[in-house]
Amino acid sequence: MVLPSLLVLLSACGGSMAAAVARSTTPRARDGTCTTILQRRAWHTFTDEEKRAYIDAELCLMAKPATLGLKGTKNRFEELQWTHQHQSNIVHNVGAFLPYHRLLMWAHEKLLREECGYQGAQPYWDEARDAGKFSTSDVLDPVTGFGGNGVGERGCIVDGPFVNFTNSLGPGYRIGEDHCIYRFVNDNISRQAARSFIDECYRHTTFARFWPCAEGSPHSGGHGGVGGKMLDPISSPGDPVFYLHHTWLDKVWWDWQALDLPARLTDISGRNTPGGGGFGGFPGGGNGTNPGFPWGNGTFPGGPGGGNPWRNVPFQDMVPPADAPGPEGDPGNVTTLTHILKMYGVVPDATIADVMDVRGSLLCYEYVDA
Ligand SMILES: [Cu+2]
Incomplete structure (x- = not known):
């Protein structure tokens, strides 16, 4: 009796299976398609040879010409960056924050592997390990890492493999102004990456409470x-370094999901447009339309606000341009599983449902604890 009805169900679904590949509306079942599981490991556990392979692939992406016609982009690396810059107003301070960045990390890993011959997985930065001492992190090693701190008023990096990279997206929404990779490493702010902040977030049992917590200190600690x-x-x-940082944050989210998978493989919520009167603790306020980080306790010096654009993104450069996209795929201003994560051709768009499980049929990786 069960069998015939199952067959009917299968054949009824058959026609839409292909179309559903890119746009699931429910989390993809563990259907057995994820068999080659990429093992994402911490950067400090990489051998020098593994580090070199990753960095070489990143340099390859930076050297590959842009192909998608995204305004202002010169190379594949910037095309990934563009998807973040262009829709910054709908991927921060909203329910899609963690899902979008999960997809972006995956897209980056995929490009490294498929276009630049990288055979490993996307590494993460174990930031809790380096909290309070980012300046001596393996990640910022001038020889085997991403180069160290910046120097001078502009803060341009002066060593490491990316010292000659010229970026043309930013500050803020600006495009077409070539600039170096610049850093102002601050060990004091990096204390906000400590394990205690993550543990605090893990006390929350719903995504509605967990997400803003994660977007707070563990997230801001790495950026700041x-x-x-x-x-x-x-x-x-x-x-x-962004990709190691956000892969870490993705691990933080996944580890939280894994504490109660039956509930948390489908737990998504939040608003679709940043609201609530701007950013909590955002130095200088916020008008509710600027995208940005939840600065939390207002202790971040050099956040957006004004002055030197290389230290502080001026407010006028934080205002979304006229062509900034709006959210799509939800019935209202609440983030749901059908919410569309836009990737502008870098990889196919996906839904949040597609990225809820890191071992589903779109994503296929796992995190190895350091
Ligand atoms: Cu972001």
């Missing part, structure tokens, strides 16, 4: 601890 380009809420993916 590196500073400079990383402290630009809109164009921060111009510093390749």
